[in-house]
Amino acid sequence: MNAVSSALGQGSYSTLPPTLTDKLAGLLRWPLVAAAIAAALYLVFVVYTTGQAAWAAGLLVLFTAGFYVYLSRGGFAWRYLFPGVAGVLVFIAFPLVYTAQIGFTNYSSTHLLSESRVRDYLLEQHDAIEDQVLAYSLHADGAEFRLVLQPEAGAAPRWVSPPLALRKAVGALRVDLAAADAEHLPLTAPLQAALPLTELIRHRDTLSRLVLVLPDKTELHYLGLREFGPVKPQWTANADGSLTRTADGTVFKPNRDSGFFESQGGETLQPGFKAFIGVGNYARMLFDAEFRGPFLSIFSWTVVFSALTVACATAIGMLFAVLLNWEGMRFRTTYRTLLFLPYAVPGFISILVFKGLFNQNFGEINAILNALFGIKPAWFADPLLAKTMLLIVNVWLGYPYIMILCSGLLKAIPADLYEASALAGASPATNFLKITAPLIIKPLAPLLVSAFAFNFNNFVLIALLTDGRPDFLSTKLPAGQTDILVSYTYRIAFRDSGSDFGLAAAISTLIFFLVAALSLVNLRLSAKAQN
CATH class of the missing domain: 1.10.3720.10 (MetI-like)
Structure with missing residues (x-):
């Protein structure tokens, strides 16, 4: 009788063998966790590369807390509370804090960017050197293309590019040019007729990313559907954060009260930048x-x-x-x-x-x-x-x-x-x-x-x-x-x-x-x- 009771007792505590679903879940668990962690880290990295370090840090803390709660035994008690707490923080607390923070700034349609981005935007402005602008034409060379530059319409070609894979080009691309009559760069075949304007428009995005380099190291930039040429910057940066206008040497310093780069004469530059103004809006x-x-x-x-x-x-x-x-x-x-x-x-x-x-x-x-x-x-x-x-x-x-x-x-x-x-x-x-x-x-x-x-x-x-x-x-x-x-x-x-x-x-x-x-x-x- 005791033996039977012992056997029944042991049978009542026995575990069932794992099913196929259980085995698959066990095999896929850690690969899926690794993929989720990789996706979270990639999202944090993308946010950080946009210049939003604080937001990236907040996302990192949120993801870290989530993985700790659901993957560790120490956070077991929080598994049912975490979604609600995270929702309150993301959808209630964060908008409130962010809105209150904006209230201490001059953020508006004329002050959308940060000071560093406004400075970068101004430094990117340039003027073409008109007397060195070259007209160009685009020619098919098999599956690729060649650019031919000439000083004015109807003149003999002066510079030619190597074959370019415009359809596959990604990002900025530097291209060394050579003289069209140079013996070391013979054309493998006579150039075909110049492509029409519709083809230039089709390849405009790629052409705008090209930087053509002449043998004397002069860089030519895309100036429009028909021209390349050297450019000179409109502004130069100074060590104190100010900008100097190259045309007349006027210095513009950032005024963090008004949110504009201003000269001593009162001239302001557009666009303005977002600046902290304290209780200025409330005082208003x-x-x-x-x-x-x-x-x-x-x-x-x-x-x-x-x-x-x-x-x-x-x-x-x-x-x-x-x-x-x-x-x-x-x-x-x-x-x-x-x-x-x-x-x-x-x-x-x-x-x-x-x-x-x-x-x-x-x-x-x-x-x-x-x-x-x-x-x-x-x-x-x-x-x-x-x-x-x-x-x-x-x-x-x-x-x-x-x-x-x-x-x-x-x-x-x-x-x-x-x-x-x-x-x-x-x-x-x-x-x-x-x-x-x-x-x-x-x-x-x-x-x-x-x-x-x-x-x-x-x-x-x-x-x-x-x-x-x-x-x-x-x-x-x-x-x-x-x-x-x-x-x-x-x-x-x-x-x-x-x-x-x-x-x-x-x-x-x-x-x-x-x-x-x-x-x-x-x-x-x-x-x-x-x-």
Whole structure:
């Protein structure tokens, strides 16, 4: 009996032999890991070669952590947490830090490149030496080609290249030329007729990479579809980082406050370069009078717009919820369905419909007002009317959400409270003020804060309905009287203001801290609501 039990016990702990799939997985595991590591290192190397050393270091750290977590026993506990942590770092933390960093620079459409790249770009500029420019023609020589250079059209050829494999050429290529009549370079066959312009265009990319070297070591560069010639640089680099213009000897030094290479006479060179300006963008919001006025107006309107939207939508939504909670009302389901429709229709469709309804000349709203009162309000031209229109549309889109929330909260209120109130002879208004509102507003408060934060960044409504217009007059940067901060930031970054990414990033950082503060308030209200 003991022997049988021992055999059964040993059998219960025996392992099954590995299957073919297990064997293949074991064989392919380390080759696949090696390939993944090689691909990751190659990606890091590619990023590093583009001059982005910090990004390459970040990728290296991220890949190293990933391979450690999934290949070592020490990181086993992090295998399920790592994707989430990596996602937060890559898609949330990194964009926030990068945006905040841009806010301390003058990054814009005129300051896109780094200082070193701008210097390299200027040093690459050159002028052709006109009196030494040579015309060229391209001739087929079997599967290859030859270049023949001559001083002017119709003159006898002076220089000829060896056979060139233009179709296979990669990168820059130096070619030594020889005199066409030189005995040491006889042509293997008479040159065929010069190829037409279409063939020159076909081989233009390869021809532009050729550097033709004459016997006296003069280098000829591609100058166009018909010419090669020597060039002289427009700029020379100095040891202190400045540049000297070869034409007149003027020295241009990098001004890291303005982001341009500038001479002592005030002349600036394009393009500008990206430079660190500290809190310059934030100081501009506070101390630049021409910018501060529209900015403070837009900031104030953003707060008022969000607050009034939440207040009005809450009042209307709560009123409808209370009315629909009355059991004696007939067709309650029909009314509830009709009142819910604005929330069921996609928001952008409703906004575009309202844009047509509010049209001054052809809209139905003005048609009704004209028939009743003989007026046609300029909804899109008058700032006050435009703001009123925005509030009407936004409340229309927002009240169903509040109505649904309040309807659910009303179901949680004990009916005994209303029965006791009825015995005391209280009116419906007293019931609402003393019972309904206090019991609803506490759990509703966190959701109202979230609605306020949402409307604080309600870009879609502004962009589709008014596009921020009408604009302020005589402002340094274009700004609309119906713009909110997020739409104003969009205009600064991508529309009307020269793509001032640094200033837009500074405003975006400010918006982030404001919304983060609202989120903290929301969390505290939620905690109080649970207590």
